[in-house]
Amino acid sequence: MHSYYSFVTGPLAWIAFIVFICGSIWRFNSLWQLTKKKDSAVFEYMDRKFALRSIAHWLIPFGSRSMQLNPAMTVATFLFHICLFITPIFVFGHVMLWKENFNISWFALPNMAADVMTFIVIGSCIFFLWRRIKLPHVKYLTTPLDFIILMIVAAPFMTGFWAYHQFPGFVSMTIIHIVSGEIMLMAIPFTKLFHMFLFPFTRGYIGSEFGGVRMAKDW
Amino acid sequence: MSESKTVNDNKKTESKKIEDQGIQKGIEQLTPERIESVIRQVINDETGARLKVYVDTCLHCGLCSKGCHFFLSLKDPKFSPAAKVKQTLWEIMRKKGKVSPEFIKEAALIAYTQCNMCKRCAMYCPFGLDVAYVMSVMRRICYKLGVVPLYIQDTAHSHSVAMNQMWVKDDEWIDTLMWQEEEAQDAMENLRIPLDKEGADIFYSVIGPEPKFRAQLIFQAAVIMNAAKENWTMPSMPGWDNSDMCMFTGDYEMMERLKRLHFESALNLRAKRIVMGECGHAFRSVYDVGNRALGWRMPPIEVVHSIEYFNELFEQKKIKIRKKFERPVTLHDPCNIVRGRGLHEMARNIVNATCANFIEMTPNREHNYCCSAGGGVINCGPPFKNARVESGKEKAKQLFAAKAKGAEVVIAPCHNCHGGLEDIIHHYGVEMELKFFGDIIYEILELPE
Ligand code: SF4
Ligand code: SF4
Ligand code: SF4
Numbered sequence: 001m002h003s004y005y006s007f008v009t010g011p012l013a014w015i016a017f018i019v020f021i022c023g024s025i026w027r028f029n030s031l032w033q034l035t036k037k038k039d040s041a042v043f044e045y046m047d048r049k050f051a052l053r054s055i056a057h058w059l060i061p062f063g064s065r066s067m068q069l070n071p072a073m074t075v076a077t078f079l080f081h082i083c084l085f086i087t088p089i090f091v092f093g094h095v096m097l098w099k100e101n102f103n104i105s106w107f108a109l110p111n112m113a114a115d116v117m118t119f120i121v122i123g124s125c126i127f128f129l130w131r132r133i134k135l136p137h138v139k140y141l142t143t144p145l146d147f148i149i150l151m152i153v154a155a156p157f158m159t160g161f162w163a164y165h166q167f168p169g170f171v172s173m174t175i176i177h178i179v180s181g182e183i184m185l186m187a188i189p190f191t192k193l194f195h196m197f198l199f200p201f202t203r204g205y206i207g208s209e210f211g212g213v214r215m216a217k218d219w
Numbered sequence: 220m221s222e223s224k225t226v227n228d229n230k231k232t233e234s235k236k237i238e239d240q241g242i243q244k245g246i247e248q249l250t251p252e253r254i255e256s257v258i259r260q261v262i263n264d265e266t267g268a269r270l271k272v273y274v275d276t277c278l279h280c281g282l283c284s285k286g287c288h289f290f291l292s293l294k295d296p297k298f299s300p301a302a303k304v305k306q307t308l309w310e311i312m313r314k315k316g317k318v319s320p321e322f323i324k325e326a327a328l329i330a331y332t333q334c335n336m337c338k339r340c341a342m343y344c345p346f347g348l349d350v351a352y353v354m355s356v357m358r359r360i361c362y363k364l365g366v367v368p369l370y371i372q373d374t375a376h377s378h379s380v381a382m383n384q385m386w387v388k389d390d391e392w393i394d395t396l397m398w399q400e401e402e403a404q405d406a407m408e409n410l411r412i413p414l415d416k417e418g419a420d421i422f423y424s425v426i427g428p429e430p431k432f433r434a435q436l437i438f439q440a441a442v443i444m445n446a447a448k449e450n451w452t453m454p455s456m457p458g459w460d461n462s463d464m465c466m467f468t469g470d471y472e473m474m475e476r477l478k479r480l481h482f483e484s485a486l487n488l489r490a491k492r493i494v495m496g497e498c499g500h501a502f503r504s505v506y507d508v509g510n511r512a513l514g515w516r517m518p519p520i521e522v523v524h525s526i527e528y529f530n531e532l533f534e535q536k537k538i539k540i541r542k543k544f545e546r547p548v549t550l551h552d553p554c555n556i557v558r559g560r561g562l563h564e565m566a567r568n569i570v571n572a573t574c575a576n577f578i579e580m581t582p583n584r585e586h587n588y589c590c591s592a593g594g595g596v597i598n599c600g601p602p603f604k605n606a607r608v609e610s611g612k613e614k615a616k617q618l619f620a621a622k623a624k625g626a627e628v629v630i631a632p633c634h635n636c637h638g639g640l641e642d643i644i645h646h647y648g649v650e651m652e653l654k655f656f657g658d659i660i661y662e663i664l665e666l667p668e
Contacts, residue, residue: 031268038267044516058345065586066343069285131281140296141279141305198276199346205269206347213507213517215561216585218342 008178009097016182023189028197047208054207055200057219064219072127080124083117084153088181090114093164114164118157125154145191152187155180239602242327245366249320257363258316266356273348274308277301283350286343288588289333292612300340300350303329307357327366330357332603333610336467336594337554342585351594355469362469370600374464377427379473382480383460384427393455395430399438403445407666410445412437415488416452421528422490423453424481426462426498426634433634436496439661443529446664447537451494458484461495463504467595471512478509485520492521494528497655499555499633500593507559524556526632529656530565533572539665540573547576548654549618549626551640552587553633566632566656573659580621588614590631592639608646611639615647628652630659 035042057063067074087109088094095108109117129150132142159177163170187193210218262270284290284299296302307326311318318326336351344350361367367375377386387395393414400412413419423444429436444451453459458480465473482505485493495502502524510518532538550570557563563584570577582588591611596603618629618640629644629651631637637653644651 031272034271035268039269041511042269054347058347064342064345065582066282066285066345069343070282073280073282132279135281137284137290137296137299137302138279138281140299141277141281141301143279146279192276192278195276195278195346198272202272202276202346202348206341206349210341210558214559216558216563218347218585 004175008175008182012179012182016185020185020188023186024194024197027189027194031198042205045208045212046205047212050208050211051200051204052207053211054218055203057217058203066219073131076124076127079120080128083120083124087114087117087121087157091160093160115161118161121157122154122161125150125157149187149191149193152180152184152191153193156184237328237332237602237606239328239368239599241367241369241372242324245327245361245364246320246324249323249364249366251317251319254318254320254323254364255316258311258318258360261356261360261363262312262316265359269349270308270353270356273350273353274304274312276346277304277309277348278346280345283340283344283348286340288335288337288339288591288613289610291588292591292610292614298333298610300334300344301348303334304350304353308353311360323361323364323366326357327361327368330354330361331368331371331467332596332599332606334594335554335589335591335596337589338558339554339586339589342558354594358467358469359471360469367468368599368603370602371464371468371595371598374427374598375468375470375473378460378463378465378477382457382477384462384464385431387427387430387460389457392430392459395434396437396453396455399434399441403438403441406442407445410441412441413452414455416450418489418491419450419452420491421449421451421494422485422488422492423451423494423496424459424461424485425496426501427460428462428634429496436655436657439657440496442661442666443532443538443657443664446667447532448667449537452488452490454484454488456484461493461501461505462498463501463509464595464598466504466508467500467598474504474509475512478505478513481505482510482513482519490520492523493518494523495525497525497632497634497657499553499559500595500635503555503559524560524562524632525656526556526562526566526569529569529660533569538660540660540663541665542663543575544573544628544659544663545575546627547578547625548574548628548630548659549578549580549621549651550583551580551590551629551631551633551636552584553631553636554587554589554593555633557587558585566630569656569660570630573656573663576625578621578624578626580617580626582617588617590614590636590639590643592635592642597635597638604642607639608642611643612647614640615643615649618644618649618651619647622649622651626651628654630654630656632656 061078062068062074090107090109091114092108095105099105131138156177159173159180163174163177207218210216281299283301287300289298306329334354336354338351341347341349374384377384396412403410461481463474463477465477505522506518550566552563591607591614596607631640631653632655640653
């Protein structure tokens with residue numbers, strides 16, 4: 001068990017980070033080059049002011065009419081994304097790991113808060129799952145891969161909760177937790193999870209088109 | 220309300236039943252090899268990161284659904300914006316172009332008749348994914364495969380033969396202008412429609428259907444121009460038509476020819492700017508799409524839609540009105556000049572300057588629903604009329620709501636919108652009257668001695 005542990009926290013962790021970082025740079029760069037070669041007009045119409053204006057409206061909860069029309073989804077997505085980013089960085093166990101391995105440390109979340117945030121992530125994933133199964137217009141669009149991605153995102157949180165609270169089998173669960181986190185990292189550049197990096201560009205572009213050429217709002 | 224009679228039960232089979240001669244004849248000539256090579260050519264040579272990102276980034280979240288009046292009207296998941304991508308380019312890119320003629324047939328029906336290219340969904344998708352752009356790529360592929368609905372292809376043929384949309388012959392055009400000039404002289408002595416005048420402040424252009432079906436609009440414009448004592452002109456030769464069905468069929472080569480001729484007509488006469496009649500798609504073709512295709516970031520000469528021009532007339536007090544238009548009005552914001560050019564506040568200025576009672580329809584401004592006729596859909600003709608009107612159900616509800624608040628007249632400053640709204644009003648029994656701004660201004664204009 002110990003050798004598994006040192007493998008997943010050692011070499012595999014490095015691989016995961018390298019794949020995540022290099023993969024993201026590669027994907028981003030290939031899209032950038034393609035844009036330069038084939039869609040250079042995009043740069044022509046990109047406008048910092050209008051891009052930021054649009055991004056800002058879509059980053060503020062209920063800042064767009066679309067969000068107002070879908071209140072449950074809006075609340076779920078905002079809480080989900082916030083917890084998704086904050087929890088892994090500030091959860092006590094992770095902060096300790098950084099401290100032990102690199103001797104850097106920062107604020108750690110109280111246990112209660114970490115638990116609540118974990119539940120929010122898992123709860124939102126269940127909500128997203130419900131939408132995919134129950135709402136006809138979402139179901140129609142859903143592919144098997146969408147379920148897998150949802151699993152990839154939920155898994156580290158479910159296993160982390162299990163391991164942290166030392167439920168039965170928590171030792172193996174810790175290893176599964178670490179692996180699932182690494183899978184998620186590595187999946188980002190190669191799946192739709194990459195949307196987090198593309199959002200500012202797609203939103204920024206349509207914001208620039210609407211603001212600069214069409215002189216209209218896009219929220 | 221007569222809304223109940225509109226409920227349609229068998230909508231799912233609707234599009235299947237529609238047979239279009241242009242599409243049918245087109246797919247009969249297709250082979251899998253030809254389909255694949257055309258798709259590859261369009262995707263590799265004419266598109267790039269935008270298409271890839273739009274198709275790959277889509278999270279299948281369905282939030283765009285509430286952006287599309289097709290979905291809102293029909294409540295069928297196949298009509299959500301992302302679903303239209305799923306049934307077209309999503310599949311095509313996944314299969315790397317290896318799709319059947321049957322697939323192309325369905326894709327053509329979706330791209331040409333189930334999307335008005337109104338871009339409303341881009342305002343509802345959190346990522347701003349532009350489904351209208353994806354549909355335009357699909358249309359481009361269909362056009363290159365020769366699979367285009369018959370009626371709209373006929374207007375595109377007219378464009379390429381006569382350089383106008385309605386097979387208007389050169390002498391008929393001049394005749395129409397002279398006839399309208401004569402008619403208008405009854406209203407205003409010494410009125411002129413100056414032809415080919417060099418160095419005018421305004422080069423006035425219209426769409427093909429104006430001389431063909433709505434010549435009184437030219438008459439009204441002439442009266443308004445004369446009342447405002449404008450230094451204006453209209454061209455006597457091809458180049459007078461600013462409309463563009465080729466933009467919608469996917470025939471971009473022809474679109475470029477049309478736009479170039481239109482710009483050149485104005486530039487050759489050294490006009491200061493182009494003022495366009497009340498049309499939405501024509502404005503889009505000149506202000507947004509055609510100029511880009513020709514390599515101009517923005518149009519090479521200032522182009523002004525009638526709304527902007529009328530607003531200016533009132534702001535600069537160039538015309539006077541006798542009295543305000545009394546009957547309560549509501550305003551339909553045409554996509555192509557509102558989401559396409561932000562003219563909604565100017566439109567409201569004109570309403571306030573001309574009408575005594577104004578009732579907003581909701582949603583309005585950028586969020587207004589399209590009339591279901593735009594993007595060339597109405598031009599696909601009779602085979603698709605019933606389906607088009609069905610997809611205007613949400614629009615009908617919106618009109619009924621404005622009517623319930625007292626509105627009697629709908630101002631729709633766009634030709635296509637008129638066509639679409641007329642059918643909706645008739646089919647659902649909304650019983651409201653449609654008007655252009657030009658109609659209202661003409662009716663209440665104080666004519667100078
Ligand atoms: S562009 Fe308009 S008609 Fe087309 S999918 Fe989007 S909202 Fe619907
Ligand atoms: S809202 Fe955007 S991301 Fe979501 S399904 Fe529609 S197009 Fe895709
Ligand atoms: S016809 Fe009017 S409402 Fe319909 S797409 Fe065009 S501008 Fe929009």
